[in-house]
Structure formats: C-alpha cells, structure tokens
Amino acid sequence: MINLEPRFAGFSGMVLLLLLSMFSPSTVSAELAGKVETISGTVWAQDTEGNRRQLEEGSPFYVNDLLITEADSNIQIRFQDDTKFYMGEEAQLLIQDFIYKKPERENSFSAKILKGTFRFISGLIASARPDSMEVQTSVATIGIRGTHVVGEVDSTSATIILMEPEGEDRDTSILVANEYGSVVIDKPGYGTEIPDQYSPPSPPRRMRLQTIDNIMRSMQSIQRVNIPRPRMPR
Numbered sequence: 001m002i003n004l005e006p007r008f009a010g011f012s013g014m015v016l017l018l019l020l021s022m023f024s025p026s027t028v029s030a031e032l033a034g035k036v037e038t039i040s041g042t043v044w045a046q047d048t049e050g051n052r053r054q055l056e057e058g059s060p061f062y063v064n065d066l067l068i069t070e071a072d073s074n075i076q077i078r079f080q081d082d083t084k085f086y087m088g089e090e091a092q093l094l095i096q097d098f099i100y101k102k103p104e105r106e107n108s109f110s111a112k113i114l115k116g117t118f119r120f121i122s123g124l125i126a127s128a129r130p131d132s133m134e135v136q137t138s139v140a141t142i143g144i145r146g147t148h149v150v151g152e153v154d155s156t157s158a159t160i161i162l163m164e165p166e167g168e169d170r171d172t173s174i175l176v177a178n179e180y181g182s183v184v185i186d187k188p189g190y191g192t193e194i195p196d197q198y199s200p201p202s203p204p205r206r207m208r209l210q211t212i213d214n215i216m217r218s219m220q221s222i223q224r225v226n227i228p229r230p231r232m233p234r
Contacts (some may be wrong), residue, residue: 091116
C-alpha cells in the first residue's frame with residue numbers, strides 16, 4: 001500500500017504557508033476599524049511595516065493603516081461606529097486609534113489627515129462622548145463637538161470648515177487648535193485657515209461658497225462615486 005501521509009502533510013503545509021503569506025502579521029493582529037463603502041480609481045492601505053494592499057468596495061481597514069488615494073481616485077469609508085470619511089484624489093489618512101466597545105468611556109477615535117481634501121461626518125463615538133474623537137492635520141487638531149466637517153490639508157497649511165449636521169437639527173461646533181492658538185467654530189459655513197506651521201488658526205469667518213464647492217467637487221471628480229452633496233450654509 002502506498003503511504004500518502006507524508007505527501008499530504010507536505011501539501012497541507014504548502015497551503016498553510018500560502019494562506020499566511022496573503023496576510024502580513026500586522027494586518028492579522030490589527031484592530032478592525034471599518035470598511036470601504038465606495039471607491040473609484042486606485043486606493044491603497046499601507047500597514048506599519050510598509051506593506052500595501054489595494055482596496056476595493058467592502059475591503060476592511062485597520063488601526064494604524066495609512067489610506068492613500070492616487071490621482072483621479074477617491075473613496076468613502078465607514079467606521080464601525082458609523083463615522084464616515086470621504087477622501088479626494090492624492091489624499092492620505094492615517095488611522096491612529098479606534099476603539100469601539102462597551103463601556104463607552106473606553107471608546108476613542110483618532111485619525112490624522114496628512115494631505116488632500118476631506119469630508120467627515122462623525123458617528124456614535126463622538127455623539128456619546130465628543131472628547132473621545134479628534135482629527136489631526138499637519139498644522140492643527142480638530143476637536144469634535146459637531147458632526148460634519150470639510151477641508152483641505154497639505155504638509156504646511158489647512159482650511160477647515162464646519163458644515164450643517166446631516167439629517168438632524170442640533171447644536172454643532174468644532175475646536176481647531178495648535179500650539180499658537182485656538183478657535184471655536186459654531187456656525188455652519190464658517191471656517192478657519194492655518195497658513196503655515198507657525199501660525200494660529202485664523203478667526204472664524206464665513207467661507208465663500210465657491211471654496212466649499214471646490215472642495216466637494218474634488219471628491220466627486222469620478223462620476224461613478226456618488227458622494228451626497230451637503231446642504232450649503234444659509
């Protein structure tokens with residue numbers, strides 16, 4: 001009788017190695033943060049070891065992932081607490097921390113927008129405890145007291161605008177701060193600009209509708225991605 005056990009064991013080992021090679025150790029052990037909802041063009045998730053994987057609709061993303069959109073590409077993602085992020089082309093978003101479980105006092109959300117246009121609508125973590133969520137840029141940190149923010153960021157400057165809450169009428173505000181100063185924005189359609197890494201946020205002012213529209217259009221450059229248009233400030 002032919003003994004197939006060694007051959008079968010060798011085949012099983014090859015299959016196991018192949019499966020393990022599909023997932024980097026950092027991805028396997030990382031905490032799930034959310035999933036991709038819509039995508040157009042080419043978007044990558046890069047883990048802490050520098051390994052990249054191409055994202056598609058339904059792909060998961062994890063804590064410590066760096067999300068990168070290429071030219072003519074954009075993406076909408078949803079976190080497990082229903083926070084939604086939109087990224088325009090050539091943008092980068094780092095998922096620094098995401099804990100969503102009970103008790104609520106342990107929940108936290110921290111992300112950093114490295115560059116590009118963005119829009120986010122905060123979810124259940126910020127709704128339960130606003131101080132549990134913050135979004136950083138290269139020149140300022142956004143403390144979340146509201147639900148809907150848009151803006152544009154590069155390595156040395158940022159424009160940050162508060163929008164009207166989506167689907168509900170309630171008080172909304174954000175705190176934009178860096179080591180040189182801080183401002184509270186509590187009127188939808190108002191925003192602040194940080195011109196460089198050595199300046200405080202500018203006093204809040206009503207932003208031109210054209211500025212807001214340009215930011216939104218940059219996230220809708222690919223028609224296949226249907227990003228809902230926000231209500232413009234009155």
